[in-house]
Amino acid sequence: MADTSTPGRSLTARHVGGVYGRSLVAQIRAITEYPADFWVMASAGVMWNVLQLAFLTVLFAAVPDVAGWDYHEMVMLAGLLSVAAGSTALLCDGVWSTGGMILKGEIDYRITRPAPVVVQVATTHIGMQGFGEVGFGLVMVVFGWIGAGLGLAAVPVGILGILCAIVIEGALITVFCAVNFWIKGPMSPFAFMLIDLQNSAMNLPLGLFPAGVRIVTMFVVPVAFVNFVPVAVLTGHLSAWWLIGTPLAAVASVLAAVGIYRLGLRSYDSSGH
């Protein structure tokens, strides 16, 4: 099937942004129709982070540091990952539906519309847990920031880190969900594995793991740039030069997401053919 991820080369960024914005607003309107779901999902997002904070608090009552990282630095690490994951849920949660849409042939009519398919798919849903994750994640970042003794001078670096974290996280999830174009299935097991392993491993300092893990998380699937590298630079565990890698990883992730989704659309053959 022809590459139609960017139909009509004349589509402007303004037009695409408008479609994206209006689609998200429509989803927010839908959310307000189901308040019970909103509160359950937002509470789940908060609870997950409260328990993550509780885990760190309990752990650090017994140990002074984990691989040289103290309590507040670890709280920042967990908080930044939560902000990135929660923002992705709010901004492009629909990419998780890619597999289901491919199976049911629901990509068909999205190809005919004058907007990039990935944008249309990404805005078919909002993960309401994101409200809780972003809210409490920011609380954890600020708490860790103050506790680690970081001042206002480092705020621009922190903002850059958060913005790049959101972009990298969203792009990587899109890449792993796009695998469904070739490995068919209603779920997105590879994206799910990415998130789950990230939640397990990337809340901890990379120094705990073998060199192979560090190389993969920095240069193959750059999840280390979501939270580990920015926090390590801010807290002095890594040289400031590493910060250059964060926007580079963001650009590379977005290019990979767009490219792989486009390749996937080329191999898309609707349902039943």
Next chain:
Amino acid sequence: MTQGFAVDRAFATVAFKRRLAYKIQWMVALVLGGGAMLVSMAMWRNLLADGALSGYDWESMRAYIIIGFITATVVFGAADWHIADRILDGHIAIDLTKPVDFQRARAAEYIGSMISTVPTVIVGVVGAWLLFDPPGPASALAGVLTAVSFVLIFPLAFGITYLTVLVCFWTKRYIGVMWLREALLGFFSGMMIPLAFMPSWLQAVAWALPFPHFTTTPAAIYLGRVDTAGALGLLAAEAAWALGLWFGGRLVFRQAVKKVTVHGG
């Protein structure tokens, strides 16, 4: 009675086969469970390099983490979505017309799906045993009682899952409820960190809930942290929770089923 068990067996078998049909789920479960286990091993090996903490040394922690892997794989790999979907998409209306008890039928399906995770558990445990060489059970009796506590996890997990799935009578989506349950279970079971590390008030909160029986109870028995009487007491508490949650589920279902709406009707 015999016919009732035959129906249970049929539901369990269908659920088991349905899970086996999706082979990629095995790989996913192994990567997720195995990955989490390796991360825990890396963290605790670092923390326990200088000696024991809160009564756990590196040797006992290795066994503890593998026990956590077993229970997490069995519990998180079960097909709770299947029950939730039947409530959310209205198929429960058909279930209610069938001459079978709704809760008992779902229990059979759920336990059938839990059994389908056993191959993943076996592969994971054999791999972990070869890699980390954990200590064996404190005694042969401790090994047997640990196995009993694993068996009791099946009805206990269903009791907790069923109660939380019933929330779908009031909501339109299940995933948030599932995350809440898994977060609470992961923390208060001791999967994330052994309860012994927690302050006494938090341990009291945990033991007032059914969650510690998912990791702390089998680990305590296996490692010989409790004597035979203590182990039997823990197993009795685990069984009591399973029984209480079963009847709690019945009570909630009676109220919840009044909320059934199918496509707005």
